[in-house]
Amino acid sequence: MPPDAPLIEAPVLERVLAAAVRRGGDMAEVFAEDRQTSGASFDDRKIEELTSGRERGAGIRVVVGETTGFAHTADLSEAGLLAAAEAAAAIAREGGGGVRTVALPARRPRPSRVEMLPSTVAKSTKLELLGRADEVARAAGGAISQVSVSYGDARRRVLVASTDGVLAEDDQVRTRFNVVCIATGDTGMQTGYESTARTVGFELFDQVDVDEIARSAARRALSKLSARPAPSGELPVVLAGGSGGILFHEACGHGLEADHIVKDASVYVGKVGEQVASPLVTLVDDGTVSGEWGYYAVDDEGRPAARNVLIDHGVLTDYMWDWLRAKKAGRVSSGNGRRQSYQHLPMVRMTNTFLLAGSEDPDEIVAQTPRGVYVAKLGGGQVNTATGDFVFGTTEAYLIEDGRITEPLRDANLIGNGPEVLRRIDAVADDFSMTPGTCGKDGQSVPVGCGQATLRITGVTIGGTAA
Amino acid sequence: MSELIDVALGVVARARPGEGVEAYVARGHDTEVRAYGGEVEQLASASSSGIGVRVVLADPGGGGNRVGFAWAGSLDPSVVDDVLADARDNAAYATPDPDVALAEPDGVVAAELDLWHPDFAAASTDDKVQLALDLERMVRGADPRVRQVDSADYGDASVEVALASTTGIRAATRHTSAFLSVSAIASDGSSTQTGSGFSVGRAASALDPKRAGDDAVERAVRLLGAGKARSGRCSVVFDPRVVSTLLSVVSSALSGEAVVKGRSFFAGRVGEDVASPSVTLVDDPTDPRAYGAATFDGEGLACRRNVLIDAGRLRGFVYDSVSARRAGTVSTGSAVRGGFAGTPGAGCRALLLSPGELDQTAILHAVGDGVYVQSVTGVHSGVNPVSGDFSVGAEGLMVRTGVFAEPVREVTIASSLQRMLQSVLFVGADVEWLPGPAAGQTLAIADMQLSGT
Structure with missing residues (x-):
């Protein structure tokens, strides 16, 4: 198949969609995907393994009233697709739809704009990066006892067609690189992690410095060897710009996903137009930021990615929507319908979620914090959208004493309640940056970006072991 | 087939x-x-x-x-x-x-x-x-x-x-x-x-x-009205489901692969007392009650029963064939893989703590005062199987004079996995077979840090 050929030809799509709604149905959709991945791991001073994977198939859903029927197949022939359409339609018990013809608009291919497709890069070139990162990390200090480096790329071609007249394609290329270091000392072992991941091709490595990633991971592990236990109780917390931005992803991002809203399972239900955060908070979810980890041209329902302002100067302006929840609310999707693969149903997901930068000097924010915790790097987090309680972990943190960053702290989770923490943000600096991450929801993982500048929360509970 | x-x-x-x-x-x-x-x-x-x-x-x-x-x-x-x-x-x-x-x-x-x-x-x-x-x-x-x-x-x-x-x-x-x-x-x-x-x-x-x-x-329903608790050190009684989650984290430190690559806090400690004498931990995928029960491992060798901790003493690790060769031993039939898209590594499938004598009610009585943790959050961000550092979000009920008292939320529980294993007070008799690589049962651990207000 030539590289620019559609995954499924339009006449086939039209016949499959017509078959899917033959016995009724409000909407039928074919989502086809062709995914090729490659990865390499360097561990324990060796190129351990190169891997390659390929996956191709289609998921077909048929929506009838409140019910969605779904089936998928790895067989993209017309016969295979018709069988999946039949299975998905089998839930259309109400029937009565009658014969319906489906006409799709003209195709608009959307070729990937990456400069260097990873599949065109020699494997040996990829491996050189791994070996170099290992060397640089080990050179950072004699206490570095183990280094693991991994590289991965994925090309995902998708096609979406529906009885609503959607016909959209996208070609998404993502490349990632990460380093995990272990440092060993008198107090045991500590870990340090750093990564880069962007929706670009192999030109990623013209944009980022692999040596710097390796050094950051090593430094993080080394500094924690002398770390003291994190405090317990409530303290002011300064989150560094680029520390992860996962705060907003957990404190309100998930709670603003419309699937939680329509089920009354979010603390943000009914709060549009209300002040839900400090006036310093303007939060945006934006799938159009080219190159970011959560970037795409169209979502997994064929809707173009969009820039959506969620909170404007503290006032809740909107939720994030996919096709199904938007339809229930009588509006259009915000371009947030995503799925892990063709084997999954789409749901509301974030893209690149970030807090707009403020105007303060990050150093001044620290200087004006007599005592607290400075978080240089965050790990993951988790939220209960119904109660708003959320946690997020630190992977590099320090004490702030008399307005100065002092001793390193061991890793800990911080816990807070979304709406309360958003109100307690009293300073936002001008040093904005984004961080890639993987977001898990209901068993599906998707790439997302998180961003923020240095900011301060007046009080959060720190989950350390020190009294 | x-x-x-x-x-x-x-x-x-x-x-x-x-x-x-x-x-x-x-x-x-x-x-x-x-x-x-x-x-x-x-x-x-x-x-x-x-x-x-x-x-x-x-x-x-x-x-x-x-x-x-x-x-x-x-x-x-x-x-x-x-x-x-x-x-x-x-x-x-x-x-x-x-x-x-x-x-x-x-x-x-x-x-x-x-x-x-x-x-x-x-x-x-x-x-x-x-x-x-x-x-x-x-x-x-x-x-x-x-x-x-x-x-x-x-x-x-x-x-x-x-x-x-x-x-x-x-x-x-x-x-x-x-x-x-x-x-x-x-x-x-x-x-x-x-x-x-x-x-x-x-x-x-x-x-x-x-x-x-x-x-x-x-x-x-039992959490309605929950509030934060005061920070302090206390005994913690973990719900069986939480214990299953915690054991699955401990299991990554018992992987022979992690051990030979210097990524486990158990490395070099075989034969030492790493846990309280009440702790005996066995991985037995041949027990058909286990969710992870299996006849063959991810490399096609027969699954078998492996004793990992015996009355507090570390006995060994689980190995696939490559990590076993690195360690100078043989595979324990413990290769696990994440389906056809994954490569084999060493891991546990069916961990079980040997049950103690007491059920949950009796354990609460014996502990007297502390906190009962019904669920935890942030396990992947706050529990590190390399360093052993442990910090999780928790909700549950305070325990006063041996019975459930007021509900509590938005707190954290912290310690280290090493210290927690040494501080086990009681292992419950109430085994529950749960999804994942470990069964659960009530577990009481002394002297953890509760962080709230």
């Missing part, structure tokens, strides 16, 4: 002279139903299959072997050919390593396990839909304070796997599983809390919707 092993053998037969080839072929069928508002919100049913191939090449310079891997979500013959070619090409780039090799048959006979439930195929889609609908209705009607059920799910899967290699491995295995899962949201006007419940088995007929529903409701 036989067609899967035929696919695997077909790949192995194409090995070139001197080349090691292993093919792992899997096929699955799964169904998922979600009920909401008395209707079917989602119904999905589909089959999938795929193959993962490892090729091992001997280094001409005698420096060892190189391994390469490739996978595809298809058993189409032309795709399978490409996978073998990709794996072979990938192998050429690995660093030669004398410890890299495919597993060899070790003569251990696989346990006879009945993991394919005879009723599995008998359940109709309507039966499955009805289970989910009943579960949702039951939870909605159980207590006036339940104001929402945001998910009530039924799911099942049947999986068949065949594995063959040029070293003479021939393994075929199949299993079924089914679950019910429900999440309830309760409100008393001023406070909202959530609780989840589930039931797992090997077929729809083996599930207990009432138990799943009651559990979700009780857990949500």
Whole structure:
């Protein structure tokens, strides 16, 4: 198949969609995907393994009233697709739809704009990066006892067609690189992690410095060897710009996903137009930021990615929507319908979620914090959208004493309640940056970006072991 | 089943002279139903299959072997050919390593396990839909304070796997599983809390919707009115489900692979007392009650019972064949892999703490004062199996004079895994077989840091 050929030809799509709604149905959709991945791991001073994977198939859903029927197949022939359409339609018990013809608009291919497709890069070139990162990390200090480096790329071609007249394609290329270091000392072992991941091709490595990633991971592990236990109780917390931005992803991002809203399972239900955060908070979810980890041209329902302002100067302006929840609310999707693969149903997901930068000097924010915790790097987090309680972990943190960053702290989770923490943000600096991450929801993982500048929360509970 | 092993053998037969080839072929069928508002919100049913191939090449310079891997979500013959070619090409780039090799048959006979439930195929889609609908209705009607059920799910899967290699491995295995899962949201006007419940088995007929529903409701309702607690050191009684989660983190430190690569706080401590004498920890995938029960491991060797901690003393680790060679020992039949797209590594499947004498009520009495942790959050961000650092978000109930007192939320519990193992007070008699690589039971641990206000 030539590289620019559609995954499924339009006449086939039209016949499959017509078959899917033959016995009724409000909407039928074919989502086809062709995914090729490659990865390499360097561990324990060796190129351990190169891997390659390929996956191709289609998921077909048929929506009838409140019910969605779904089936998928790895067989993209017309016969295979018709069988999946039949299975998905089998839930259309109400029937009565009658014969319906489906006409799709003209195709608009959307070729990937990456400069260097990873599949065109020699494997040996990829491996050189791994070996170099290992060397640089080990050179950072004699206490570095183990280094693991991994590289991965994925090309995902998708096609979406529906009885609503959607016909959209996208070609998404993502490349990632990460380093995990272990440092060993008198107090045991500590870990340090750093990564880069962007929706670009192999030109990623013209944009980022692999040596710097390796050094950051090593430094993080080394500094924690002398770390003291994190405090317990409530303290002011300064989150560094680029520390992860996962705060907003957990404190309100998930709670603003419309699937939680329509089920009354979010603390943000009914709060549009209300002040839900400090006036310093303007939060945006934006799938159009080219190159970011959560970037795409169209979502997994064929809707173009969009820039959506969620909170404007503290006032809740909107939720994030996919096709199904938007339809229930009588509006259009915000371009947030995503799925892990063709084997999954789409749901509301974030893209690149970030807090707009403020105007303060990050150093001044620290200087004006007599005592607290400075978080240089965050790990993951988790939220209960119904109660708003959320946690997020630190992977590099320090004490702030008399307005100065002092001793390193061991890793800990911080816990807070979304709406309360958003109100307690009293300073936002001008040093904005984004961080890639993987977001898990209901068993599906998707790439997302998180961003923020240095900011301060007046009080959060720190989950350390020190009294 | 036989067609899967035929696919695997077909790949192995194409090995070139001197080349090691292993093919792992899997096929699955799964169904998922979600009920909401008395209707079917989602119904999905589909089959999938795929193959993962490892090729091992001997280094001409005698420096060892190189391994390469490739996978595809298809058993189409032309795709399978490409996978073998990709794996072979990938192998050429690995660093030669004398410890890299495919597993060899070790003569251990696989346990006879009945993991394919005879009723599995008998359940109709309507039966499955009805289970989910009943579960949702039951939870909605159980207590006036339940104001929402945001998910009530039924799911099942049947999986068949065949594995063959040029070293003479021939393994075929199949299993079924089914679950019910429900999440309830309760409100008393001023406070909202959530609780989840589930039931797992090997077929729809083996599930207990009432138990799943009651559990979700009780857990949500008893947290109503919860507030933060004062920071301080205290004894902590963990719910069986939390214990299952914690053991699965501990299990990554018991992986021989983590140990030989210097990524486990247990490394170099075999023979030492790493836990309280009340702790005996065994990984036994041949126990058919375990969710992770299996006849063969991810390299086709027979699964077997491995004692890891015996009365507090560290006895050993679980190994796949490569990590075993690195450690100078033999595989414990503990290779695990994440389906056809994953490569094998060493891991546990069916951990169980030897049950103690006391049930949960008796343990609460014995502990007297402390906190009962019903659920934890942030395990992946706050528990580090390399350093042992432990910090998680928690909700549950205070324990005063041996009984449940006021509910508590938005607190953290912290310590280190090393210290927690040494500070185990009681291991419950109340074993629950839960999804994941570990069973759960009530566990009391002394002297942890509670952080609240």
